[in-house]
Amino acid sequence: MTAERRPPAVDVAVVGAGLAGVGLGVRLRRAGRTGFTVLERADDVGGTWRDNVYPGVACDIPGALYSYSFLPQPDWSRVFAPGAEIHGYVRDVVRAEGLTPHLRLGTELTGARWHEDDASWHLATTRGPLTARVLVTAVGRLSEPRVPRIPGLGSFPGRVFHSARWDRDLPDGLRVGVVGTGASAVQLVPELARRAASVVVLQRTPPWVLPRGDRAYAPGEARPDRATLAEEADRLFDARVAGSTAETGLRARAVAHLHAQVPDPGLRERLTPDYAVGCKRALFSDDWYPALQQPHVTLEPSAPVAVEGAVLVAASGARYEVDVLVLATGFETTRLPFAHLVAGRAGRTLAEHWAEGMTSHASTVVHGFPNLFVLDGPNAGLGHHSALEVIEAQIGYVLGALDHLDAMADPLEVSAAAEAAYTREIDERAAGTVWLRGGCRSWYVDERSGRLTLLWPGRAAEYRERFGVFDPAPFTPHGHLSGARPF
Secondary structure (H helix, E strand, O other): OOOOOOOOOEEEEEOOHHHHHHHHHHHHHHHHOOOEEEEEEEOOOOOHHOOOOOOOOOOOOOHHHHOOOOOOOOOEOOOEEEEHHHHHHHHHHHHHOOOOHHHHHHHHEEEEEOOOOOOEEEEOOOOEEEEEEEEEEEEOOOOOOOOOOOOOHHHHEEEEEEEOOOOOOOOOEEEEEEOOHHHHHHHHHHHHHOOOOEEEEEOOOOOEEOOOOOOOOOOOOOOOOOOHHHHHHHHHHHHEEEEEEEEEHHHHHHHHHHHHOOOOOHHHHHOOOOOOOOOOOOOOOHHHHHHHHHEEEEEEOEEEEEEEOOOOEEOOOOOEEEEEEEOOEOOOOOOOOHHHEEEHHHHHHHHOOOOOOOEEEEEOEOOOOEEEOOOOOOEOOOOOOOOOHHHHHHHHHHHHHHHHHOOOOOOOEHHHHHHHHHHHHHHHHHHHHHHOOOOOOOOEEEEOOOOOOOOOOHHHHHHHHEEEEEOOOOOEEOOOHHHHHHH
């Protein structure tokens, strides 16, 4: 290939400009590493907080824990930061840290393949090819909406959209159907109830809802101490241990909230889950239950089974005529759509490697994929704390790996033994948690293998201590290590 036709090359290519990708970009630049680029398929940064603009969207983690520790945001307007403020924060970080020249907005990754001959990743994008010594995926788990297969959905004559693709021009005074009762629905239904002529909520499974206690900060009011709040949040992991005293206490708190807000025993029964608190994502709201009791709001305790013209047909046989259909049905989480685009050694894709559920070492590196780092991927979420706790640790891990790469000739590939050992540890620790023993189906658990593949089954502080700094021991040239260092 002539120099004129050779694709541009960078040291590090980062895919995704949400909190993980932007945070890594900041740390790379501060470390003096300027040979990186951040690919983003949208025309703006922000990830989840750019895409989700539905009424009432906000973080369900206290704002004091929801900014980078190395760039804290001391001025959130509320205890739980509104989505628009978080999006603005990410934009401000990009400007303040000089990341704009490193961004390639409107550039979607369409393929990535490891090449042995030049030990680099060859990327195909919608704006041309690119090569990189290191590839980092930072696309998150809440980027691809899950759309249910409902017979007749495609022929619905009104407006239909996923909550993450909100119709900003939606007028007030319409009859609205909402499918789903997860985190997005709990936030948006109370807002819709204020604007719509009627709302029907189709509930397959009721969520556990805990008191939120959100409020606006008064001018000049001191914000909570981040370190203290982080320690308090980490103690909440105790309630994710099945059968523990903490789990029993959390259930009692959720039940008390339900009884305090829903006096009607029939409705309360329909709103009472039959699984452990935290088995599915625990939700926080003080206006969800009151919204469902308004006279123009109907709770349908069954899933939709068909759409017949403008009529929603529920599994119970009930029929509802609506003008708008909102799909608050979550995201593709256990089968990450980008995985089929990334091909490692011998052309094997991440999707093939993860055919029985996502695996990794340190929730960041995968055997067979040299110089690849996955942020916010396998077992990198937290069911009790801020996602940034793990993301920041992973960023530290990547920075250490880059320093190690600079000092060695071979690519970095984690051994199969190390990945297997980490997977065994995850499985053993997950076995006693409510995520596997709580009696529910959730997006935390891979439907093929029944493994917990989304969450780290431990405290955030332990993850940071173990994996916030790169350890070269589980790596050898080409990853052929006969045994992994014990954990």
